[in-house]
Amino acid sequence: MHPAPSVIVFTTLSGLGFGLLIWLGLGLPAVTGWVAFAFFAIAYALAVGGLLASTFHLGHPERAWKAFSQWRSSWLSREGVCAVAALLVMAAYGAGLVFFDTRLAALGWVGAVLSLGTVFTTSMIYTQMKTVPRWNTPLTPALLIAISLAGGALLAGEISAALILIPIAGVLQILWWVRGDGAFAASGTDMATATGLGNIGTVRAFEPPHTGTNYLLREMVHQVGRKHAMKLRGIAFGLGYVLPVALLLLPFSHMLAIVAVLAHVAGVAASRWLFFAEAEHVVGLYYGKR
Amino acid sequence: MTTLPETTTRKLGLVIDLDTCVGCHACVVSCKGWNTENYGAPLSDQDPYGADPSGTFLNRVHSYEVQPLATSAMPHPAAQLVHFPKSCLHCEGAPCVTVCPTGASYKRVEDGIVLVNEADCIGCGLCAWACPYGAREMDQAEGVMKKCTLCVDRIYNDNLPEEDRVPACVRTCPSNARHFGDLGDPDSDVSQLVAERGGMDLMPEQGTKPVNQYLPPRPKDTLDQPKPAGDIDILAPFLEPVMDEPKGFLGWLDRTLEKI
Structure with a gap:
């Protein structure tokens, strides 16, 4: 599959942003006022930034609102509904924390569930594709949710949780590959x-x-980068999982934490690039490319 | 609505005969010709006369070489060339329809045709991902998904003479390799043809339940195999030499040259 930058940026950043929202919804860390504002600003920048990036690959972004209508059958539609619901609920919950020093716990839990639902529905867009056997497995939602929770924990400063979740995500990553x-x-x-x-x-x-070439070959029979797949897997695993864990085990400093977050994001982005670049669509068979 | 109908009244579709298709690509041209100027956005081309031409097509013809396994009777069996037209198969379980987030893709209850309402299409491309056959192509100029409409604007078109009320590809095929009809009616011509010739689904394991059926190539003559006993060729006796000895001038020349 063609590794479109907009989709890689979208799934990486919004996965991380909604992961952070899950932790904030659970009240971990229990922040209020300006500190809460900073956390929510980061979470919204990532989640909304990712969602906006995803509209760049649309042929008609101005009609994107129509995508909220088919939640009965379409995982993409469910994702849209879930994402907007999560962002609205978490905005109300965040406003309580930031402006009124009040934690509306129940609202936070609802927001956390909706945020988790957004990551899950995103993963199901890929998982449902019988045409791409590499994606068509329950391991796909497991991996994407694990990465989101691990990244969220890392950003939320929940070090002990991150030290459990990042290795879990790493193991799932290996199994998935x-x-x-x-x-x-x-x-x-x-x-x-x-x-x-x-x-x-x-x-x-x-x-x-x-x-000549055509849309199908460009979009679904993408072959670039397979040559370096193993090297990239090593980079993705080292940056995304090994390095953050190693840095978290060192005595805490904000500088190291920032490096851990950046390494994790870079590693997940590399892994996400491979997620698309390595995925083989069955239509390639008709062109003798499998 | 992008949920699929439980059943459709009719199952209109194509039967494609891989035995008679000669790979002339006339169906590709007539399809593009009709559909670029009728239903929906035109089928655009990018850099059509340049170094890297590409464009939107709803029907494409592949060619495959099939190499039979060697047997003791046929140690070197000849490979067979099969031309393979491919367009939307209007699946009963169309995965392209259910993934559509806007409801632009739908399967019609009355005849089972899978269509795209281009005014609702956001061009996300997910339906093209969901299709195992490569039947859907995003138009690069219009940013909407294009696919075979089974020439819905021909088959019900009272302004056309009756013989033209079939898909353009079927109408144009010079070798009668494409047939159009109701595959839900067991008595229709196309259903009978499928039953007679052992019509098959493409990628049945994908669970798409395609309506379009493909007729497998018939067994080929095998020139390099020992001839079966008996006269199987009714024309052979007419092609026997009518004269063993030359006569006239050639006869004289033949006899004279023999003597030298």
């Missing part, structure tokens, strides 16, 4: 089922329908 590498072959979709010609013999693409 290992399972993903065999997913296409295990899906049962191949040239034989794509063409229905398998009972005659071995099928090979002889001639594509056109000499």
Whole structure:
């Protein structure tokens, strides 16, 4: 799949932002006034910034409001509804903390659940794709939720929680990569089922329908970067999981914490780039590219 | 509404004969010709006369080489070339419809055609991801998703002569490799053709339940195989040599040259 920068930025930043909102909703850390304002500003900048980035890849962003209508069937629509509901509820909850020194606990819990729901619905947009076997697994929501909770804990300064959640996310990341590498072959979709010609013999693409490229090839048969996939996995794992844990285990300083957060975000972004760049869509079979 | 209908009254679709398709791409051209100037946004091209041309097509023809396995009777079986037209299969379980966040994609209850309401399409591209067949292409000029409409603006069009009320690809196919009809009616011509020829689903394991069916190529003549006993070719006797010995001038020349 084409690793569109807008979608990578969106899933990375908004995952982190909603992760922070989950912790803030639970009252961890229990902040009020200007400190709460700073936390909420960071969370909203990440969550809303990510959502705005995601609209950049739309053909018609001005019609994006219509995406709230199909929550009965569409995970993308559910994500939109969940995200807006989470942001509204958390805004009310945050206003209580910042301006009135009051923690409306129940509202915070609702906001936390909605924020978690946003991360979950985002992950289901990818998980539901039977056409991309690498994504089509319960490990995908598990991984994306773990990364969001771990990143949120890191930003919220919940060090002990982060020290548990980052390794969990790291283990899920490894499992997701290992399972993903065999997913296409295990899906049962191949040239034989794509063409229905398998009972005659071995099928090979002889001639594509056109000499140039097309939307399908650009969007879904993206091959760039597979060469460095293993190196990038190493970088993603080292920056995203190993380094933050190592830095958190050192005596606490704000400088180290900032480095840990930046390393984590960079690592997750690299992992997210691979999430798309390594994903093989079954339509590639018709072009003999799998 | 992007939930799929439980059932559709009819299941209009195509039956594509992989045995008779000659790979001429006439259906590709006629499809683009009709659909660029009728339903919805035109099918744009980018850099059409330049170094890197690409464009939106609703129907494309692939070609595959199928190599049969060697057997003791046929140690070197000839590969077979199969031309493979591919457009939207108007699936009963269309995954492209349910993922649509705006309700732009829908499957019609009356005839099962899968369409895009372009005024509602935000161009997110998710439906193209959900389709295993590559049937949907985002138009780069318009920013909306384009797909085969089964020529919905031809098949019900009273302004056209009756023989033209079929999809443009079907109307134009010079080798009758494309057939249009109601695959929900077991007595329709297309359903009978599917039953007779063993029509198949593409990627059945994807669970899309495509309406369009593909007819597999018939077994080919095998020139390099030993001839079966008996006269199987009714034309062969007519092609037997009618004369063993040349006559006339050529006969004289032949006999004279033999003597030298």
